[in-house]
Amino acid sequence: MRTVRTRFAPSPTGALHLGNARTALFNWFFARRHGGSFILRIEDTDIARSLSSFEAAICDDLKWLGLVWDEGPDIGGGYGPYRQSERLSIYSGKAEQLIGEGKAYRCYCTKDRLQELKAAQAAAGAPSRYDGRCRELVNPPSVEPSVVRFLVPRKEVAFTDLVHGPLKFDTSAFGDFVIIGSDGVASYNFAVVIDDAMMEVSHVIRGDDHLSNTPRQLLLFEAMGLKTPAFSHVPLVLGADRTPLSKRHGEFSVKGLRDGGYLPEAVINTVARLGWDPGVGAVGLEEMSHLFSLDKLSRSASAFDEGRLKSFNKEAIQKRSGDGLAALMGPGAGSAALIDALKGNASTLKELEGLLEPFTTGPRIGEAEQAELSEEYARKVLSSLLSELERATSLDEGSCKSVIEAVKNATGEKGRRLLMPIRLALTGRHEGIELARVMKLLGRDEMIRRLKKSEK
Structure with a gap:
């Protein structure tokens, strides 16, 4: 196997969602498993939507998850620059080289003309593809804006995906595609091929949504005489609505989960199991990397399970001091x-x-709660509780239960009419942990203080 170099290449156009976090994890696992390098590359050629604040947030989320990269825009490396916006001259130079070799050409078709072509093809039930009108222009316009298109050879593109196995694509399904836009910015397919080759990426692990890009990219690797990485396409992660998880599922972004009170180890253990089963319970990043294998990845889409996340998070909270x-x-x-x-x-x-909160800030008793505490039976219960506490010298969980039993015997109240006034007066809430535990945690003096305050 060639030296393993994987990359995670997010676009800084929004928050890091869990599908992308899984892609980062799988690339990190594979690199660590094989003693290789994990590269962070920022694909920011979408000038209108890319923001430095999104880039910073993505980097922060990756660090929060515990993913450290070996090369990237912030730490450099031997294959930079690591932002595509800083590599535009490289792409334009490669495009000119392809034009000079007769493998690409300038296209002057207007947007209106391309829209008309697309509409006519749709009306005829034909696939949408460029018809090659500018492929052999004899007298091209000298001042009209243009794009650069790759001249797609008519052939079958075959490769072995490390998840899906052997795959074939016929290039007749797509026309000559744009590699440099009219604004001079490289297309995704063109830039990513050049970057992967120049950064010596050995394995590309990404979502199934990129599968249709692969034949185009393989054609470009071949045309430029570049070494091709091994491809692994992982089935997408679905949200609760059964649609692929994306930036619109904001609550399931890494930041959304951080803000929601989830710990990184819980997020990692949940996300890593979307399409992969490590065969063990909750484990850390390093142990997961030793267990990770591409041939164990599922070929089916995975649905994000919030219940599993909460279970892992509860376990993680328990383990923390x-x-x-x-x-x-x-x-x-x-x-x-x-x-x-x-x-x-x-x-x-x-x-x-x-x-x-009830222990650190005291009970917050509103009008509705105060009305409940003003009921005659409630006042009787609280008065009896206060008397029992003033007689007590010390309290543990067992003696707290004895105090409640004594109040029950003294008042004749039981069930909700006994317990709810006590809980409300002490915590301001109708629900919570076992009442005897509440009493033990508050202590005798604090309970007396709160009960006297509730009388006023």
Whole structure:
């Protein structure tokens, strides 16, 4: 096998969604498994939509996931530059070379003419493809804007995809395609071929949505005499609506999950299993890279499973220390001991913050809650609880249950009429962890303070 060099090449036109994160993971795994290099390349030739802020956000998300690249726009390397916008002169030079060799030509067809051609082909039930009108122009216009088209030879393109196996494409399905636009910017297919060859990329691992680009790219590799990488096309990741996951599924971007309180190890373990089964439970990046194999990738599309993500995240939260979680959540999160006591009930950091709030900020009792606490039975329950607590010298979870039992015997209340007034007065909420645990965590003095405050 040639020296392994993989690349992740996002377009900085939006947030990093989970389908792209999986592509980055699989490329990183493969490079690490084979002692190779993982390259970050920014494909920013879409001038109108590419933003430096998106590039920075993508890099930040990759680092948050734990993916470190060996070469890239921020750290350089021996094959740069690593932004396509900084390589435009390379592409134009290669295009001129193809024109000089009779393998490409300038096309002067207007947008109107191309639209008319497309409409006529659609009306005839024919595939949309350029008809080659400018292929052999004798007297081309001297001032008209033009594009550069690659002259597609009529042949069958065959290759072996490392996921799908042997594949064949007939070039009659597409016409001579644009490699340099009228603005002088290289097309995706042209730029990516030149970059992959010049950066000596050995393996291209990407989504199935690029499968139709592969025959065009193979023709370009051949025409320029460049070494072809091995291709692996991974079936797409689907959202809950069963459509391919994309930037419009904003809640399932890496940033969306970060903001939603998910930990990187949970995201990694969920995303890596979209089309691949490592055969083990939750593991780290390095262990996953040792297990990764292209021949174990599924040929079928995978649906993102939020339930699996929450399960992995709950496990990840459990494994983190209270001090570590406090640092993640920031000032005001609560003590490490309190966090350790509550973290087992949370599936996300957001949920954990919600569980902590009644202990760190006190109960927030609105008008509706105050009306409930003003009921005669509720006042009787709280008065009895206060008396029991004032008599108690110390409290653990067992004695807290004894206190509740004593209040039950003294008031004759049970079930919701017994427990809800206590929970509301102590936490301001109707739901939460077991009431005896709430009482133990608050402690005797804090409960007395809160009960007296609720009386006012």
